[in-house]
Amino acid sequence: MSVQDVVIGLAGLGTVGSGLVTLLRDNATEIERRTGKRIIVKYVAVRDVTIKRDIPEHTKLIDNPLLMVEDPEIQVIVELMGGLGIAHTLIKEALLHGKSVVTANKALLAEKGEELFALAEEKNLSLAYEASVAGGIPIVQTLKDSLAGNKIKTVTGILNGTSNYILSQMSVNGTNFDEALKSAQELGFAEADPTLDIDGFDAAHKLKLLIRLAWGVHYPYEKLSVQGIRNMNAMDINFAHSLGYTIKLLGQTAQVNGEIEAGVSPYLVPEKAMLARVDGAFNAIHINGNAVGSLFLHGIGAGSLPTASAVLGDIMSLVKDIYDSTGYVMEKLPLAPMVNPEIMESPWYLRLMVHDTVGVLRDIAGLFAKQGISISQVIQKKKQEDGVPLVFMTYETSMKAMKQALHEMENSNILISKPVAYRVLEV
Amino acid sequence: MSVQDVVIGLAGLGTVGSGLVTLLRDNATEIERRTGKRIIVKYVAVRDVTIKRDIPEHTKLIDNPLLMVEDPEIQVIVELMGGLGIAHTLIKEALLHGKSVVTANKALLAEKGEELFALAEEKNLSLAYEASVAGGIPIVQTLKDSLAGNKIKTVTGILNGTSNYILSQMSVNGTNFDEALKSAQELGFAEADPTLDIDGFDAAHKLKLLIRLAWGVHYPYEKLSVQGIRNMNAMDINFAHSLGYTIKLLGQTAQVNGEIEAGVSPYLVPEKAMLARVDGAFNAIHINGNAVGSLFLHGIGAGSLPTASAVLGDIMSLVKDIYDSTGYVMEKLPLAPMVNPEIMESPWYLRLMVHDTVGVLRDIAGLFAKQGISISQVIQKKKQEDGVPLVFMTYETSMKAMKQALHEMENSNILISKPVAYRVLEV
Numbered sequence: 001m002s003v004q005d006v007v008i009g010l011a012g013l014g015t016v017g018s019g020l021v022t023l024l025r026d027n028a029t030e031i032e033r034r035t036g037k038r039i040i041v042k043y044v045a046v047r048d049v050t051i052k053r054d055i056p057e058h059t060k061l062i063d064n065p066l067l068m069v070e071d072p073e074i075q076v077i078v079e080l081m082g083g084l085g086i087a088h089t090l091i092k093e094a095l096l097h098g099k100s101v102v103t104a105n106k107a108l109l110a111e112k113g114e115e116l117f118a119l120a121e122e123k124n125l126s127l128a129y130e131a132s133v134a135g136g137i138p139i140v141q142t143l144k145d146s147l148a149g150n151k152i153k154t155v156t157g158i159l160n161g162t163s164n165y166i167l168s169q170m171s172v173n174g175t176n177f178d179e180a181l182k183s184a185q186e187l188g189f190a191e192a193d194p195t196l197d198i199d200g201f202d203a204a205h206k207l208k209l210l211i212r213l214a215w216g217v218h219y220p221y222e223k224l225s226v227q228g229i230r231n232m233n234a235m236d237i238n239f240a241h242s243l244g245y246t247i248k249l250l251g252q253t254a255q256v257n258g259e260i261e262a263g264v265s266p267y268l269v270p271e272k273a274m275l276a277r278v279d280g281a282f283n284a285i286h287i288n289g290n291a292v293g294s295l296f297l298h299g300i301g302a303g304s305l306p307t308a309s310a311v312l313g314d315i316m317s318l319v320k321d322i323y324d325s326t327g328y329v330m331e332k333l334p335l336a337p338m339v340n341p342e343i344m345e346s347p348w349y350l351r352l353m354v355h356d357t358v359g360v361l362r363d364i365a366g367l368f369a370k371q372g373i374s375i376s377q378v379i380q381k382k383k384q385e386d387g388v389p390l391v392f393m394t395y396e397t398s399m400k401a402m403k404q405a406l407h408e409m410e411n412s413n414i415l416i417s418k419p420v421a422y423r424v425l426e427v
Numbered sequence: 428m429s430v431q432d433v434v435i436g437l438a439g440l441g442t443v444g445s446g447l448v449t450l451l452r453d454n455a456t457e458i459e460r461r462t463g464k465r466i467i468v469k470y471v472a473v474r475d476v477t478i479k480r481d482i483p484e485h486t487k488l489i490d491n492p493l494l495m496v497e498d499p500e501i502q503v504i505v506e507l508m509g510g511l512g513i514a515h516t517l518i519k520e521a522l523l524h525g526k527s528v529v530t531a532n533k534a535l536l537a538e539k540g541e542e543l544f545a546l547a548e549e550k551n552l553s554l555a556y557e558a559s560v561a562g563g564i565p566i567v568q569t570l571k572d573s574l575a576g577n578k579i580k581t582v583t584g585i586l587n588g589t590s591n592y593i594l595s596q597m598s599v600n601g602t603n604f605d606e607a608l609k610s611a612q613e614l615g616f617a618e619a620d621p622t623l624d625i626d627g628f629d630a631a632h633k634l635k636l637l638i639r640l641a642w643g644v645h646y647p648y649e650k651l652s653v654q655g656i657r658n659m660n661a662m663d664i665n666f667a668h669s670l671g672y673t674i675k676l677l678g679q680t681a682q683v684n685g686e687i688e689a690g691v692s693p694y695l696v697p698e699k700a701m702l703a704r705v706d707g708a709f710n711a712i713h714i715n716g717n718a719v720g721s722l723f724l725h726g727i728g729a730g731s732l733p734t735a736s737a738v739l740g741d742i743m744s745l746v747k748d749i750y751d752s753t754g755y756v757m758e759k760l761p762l763a764p765m766v767n768p769e770i771m772e773s774p775w776y777l778r779l780m781v782h783d784t785v786g787v788l789r790d791i792a793g794l795f796a797k798q799g800i801s802i803s804q805v806i807q808k809k810k811q812e813d814g815v816p817l818v819f820m821t822y823e824t825s826m827k828a829m830k831q832a833l834h835e836m837e838n839s840n841i842l843i844s845k846p847v848a849y850r851v852l853e854v
Contacts (some may be wrong), residue, residue: 015441019718023576023718025576026578026717027576027578027718030575030576030577030578031575033643034575034643035575056550094645130573136719136720137722138565138568138572138574138722139571140574141565141568141572141573142565142567142568142569145740145743145744146557146565146567146568146737146740147456147565147736147740148457148461148462148674148739148740148743148744149450149454149457149458149735149739149740149743150454150457150734150736151453151457151740185556195577216460216461228626274701274704274725277701277704278658289736290453290454290725290732291446291450291454291563291732291733291735291736291739292563292727292732292733292736292737293563293726293727293730293732293733294725294726294727295563295564295565295724295726296723296724296725297722297723297724297725298701298722298723298724298725299717299719299720299721299722299723299786300720300721300722303720305718305720306481306718306720307575307720308718309574309576309577309718309719310573310715310719312575312718313572313574313575313576314575315576316575316576317572317575402775422615
């Protein structure tokens with residue numbers, strides 16, 4: 001066995017970048033045994049080159065990542081800067097200069113990916129991104145290769161660890177949303193600006209990539225229906241629990257009669273389902289395929305080493321010359337046949353705050369009936385300071401019918417405060 | 428996109444073989460979109476060619492699978508006959524004739540694999556076997572590629588669906604072992620001769636392959652410590668439950684100070700662990716790696732379509748020219764540095780049936796103390812027809828110390844019947 005060097009350039013030395021440098025050092029023997037090659041990091045591009053960094057002696061610190069693109073010695077460029085700006089230029093230039101790319105940049109791939117994937121295909125290069133979805137969980141490879149012989153029916157995932165941590169804290173410790181968010185920020189899970197996480201956009205970025213992998217179609221990111229968990233009320237977590245459900249933020253997509261349903265939103269998940277048991281900052285993905293049946297993957301969805309594990313797996317696959325990005329033999333994927341989220345049907349959980357007066361339940365039931373909505377369960381709770389909580393579980397109902405019923409309730413003076421409505425996951 | 432044909436030969440048209448034929452027909456569009464190729468089954472080899480089979484019109488039924496090896500048109504041979512006889516010859520001859528092989532034959536690969544893998548490596552061909560371990564769960568690819576950058580610490584799996592179904596039945600429905608086995612046989616999970624399943628040999632075959640993938644070493648199958656679930660007593664399932672555990676048949680392996688611990692045996696698994704929640708005929712594998720942390724995969728471990736899903740994934744990867752069998756760049760793997768199972772330490776669960784006489788507990792405690800075994804919990808149950816059940820949970824103890832203590836008890840007339848001892852899984 002002769003050992004060759006593979007020379008790579010790394011852009012970004014944050015959480016994941018540092019993790020990668022650590023792994024390349026600590027697991028060097030294993031890497032060499034598995035690939036027959038030594039991986040040498042020639043450059044690390046960072047914003048501030050004056051800060052001392054824990055990198056190998058032979059590695060050059062640079063502040064312009066585009067310098068790496070011009071160096072003929074560099075075989076693979078690893079983009080771990082994030083963002084839609086320089087990262088975008090870097091990946092494009094790398095591909096144009098004949099270099100394969102490994103990235104963990106879900107936002108970029110979700111919003112600008114079609115252009116970059118097509119460029120990689122055109123140049124017969126790889127654009128690898130296992131680390132972009134669910135950290136260390138091998139979901140990209142699973143959908144791309146292992147399940148390649150399946151017609152995928154559904155993909156359902158807990159794709160954002162911060163949101164899941166917040167929901168777990170609220171569920172297990174009874175903390176309210178603001179406290180749980182603060183705790184997530186103190187532990188370093190949540191960013192100072194947690195918008196991407198708690199408003200569902202991060203999960204939506206990943207969902208867009210999952211749809212691409214599952215069906216080989218382009219579902220434009222901006223068309224996805226996205227609802228996060230901001231201002232989630234502990235009361236609903238408790239009601240859900242008493243009904244046998246846990247509230248989770250899910251990215252959900254299904255192929256129904258050749259069309260793609262997709263969206264991110266809070267769901268009530270039956271407690272017996274594996275997805276209900278995903279605690280803390282874990283991620284998990286449930287896939288249903290026409291051959292494999294039910295497949296569930298659970299692991300650490302973020303953080304330094306777990307994400308770097310996926311980056312390194314991609315680098316090693318590239319070094320073995322075996323990567324193609326989506327697993328479909330075409331430069332440009334067709335547009336997905338998208339189902340309007342308004343007409344997607346599911347059971348719903350609904351919690352209303354009403355006045356304690358005669359006829360309220362009759363009026364509400366009348367508004368449901370008017371929209372053809374069937375009720376499977378009603379729970380009326382004791383009067384609280386801010387009204388009487390009324391909880392409904394419905395049978396299959398479209399968002400459109402639900403919205404219309406809620407709209408009429410809001411206009412009828414029945415409700416004291418804004419209604420809360422979440423989809424219920426069917427398993 | 429021009430469509431090429433890939434011509435394959437299939438040996439065996441049992442459960443999995445028929446599943447593969449079904450998938451090749453039903454999912455043909457997806458397969459072509461993902462590979463750019465049409466997969467044509469030229470031959471199906473079966474024992475009895477006079478029986479009418481549901482195969483494509485262009486497919487030839489033959490009774491000698493070795494005929495396919497000589498046909499220059501055949502690119503890949505799929506071995507789904509099972510057994511160690513003709514299957515062995517077929518795979519060897521296929522490789523010698525320059526054809527890659529896909530197989531689901533765990534017994535063959537566990538017992539004769541080193542020779543076959545070395546031959547494939549020497550000939551620069553593929554010997555793919557995703558379907559051999561845990562059916563549709565992509566564990567081979569995960570260990571081989573996705574986690575390639577990890578030092579794997581532990582791999583723990585529920586690897587035999589029949590055993591797990593029997594244990595689930597006993598646990599949930601309170602049926603006894605014989606009834607549960609009979610029900611498994613009636614449902615078609617268990618063979619008429621269930622030895623391979625319930626005595627742990629099938630799980631051991633898979634464990635041998637997992638060790639190979641996790642650490643790139645050869646752990647001879649016949650050196651594995653194997654204990655099955657034959658004659659499992661419902662009483663122990665109940666005791667375990669009252670202590671917060673579920674009994675599962677686990678294949679377990681760990682790298683400890685550079686040496687490999689490995690074995691198949693019943694374990695008490697804490698109910699909070701994901702592995703405890705694997706019900707019925709499902710399989711699941713928990714991996715711990717130094718980068719990825721905890722990763723858990725759960726799916727259908729056997730059956731027609733789930734296993735065929737893995738076979739087809741392998742065929743499609745081959746068609747894309749990207750398969751190597753273990754993910755290590757060497758012809759022959761080194762022998763594993765094996766830990767003697769006798770000195771592997773773990774907590775233990777112990778159930779004794781004793782006489783209702785003064786001083787019994789003192790005598791037993793004395794025998795434990797003599798072997799340096801510390802007790803963490805003792806439960807004495809009400810007297811039953813066949814004696815008084817005494818249940819112990821110990822701290823970390825080697826099998827050697829445990830065996831010695833049990834041996835002394837058996838010689839001391841304290842016990843009414845054979846003691847029951849299972850390891851307790853630490854999570």
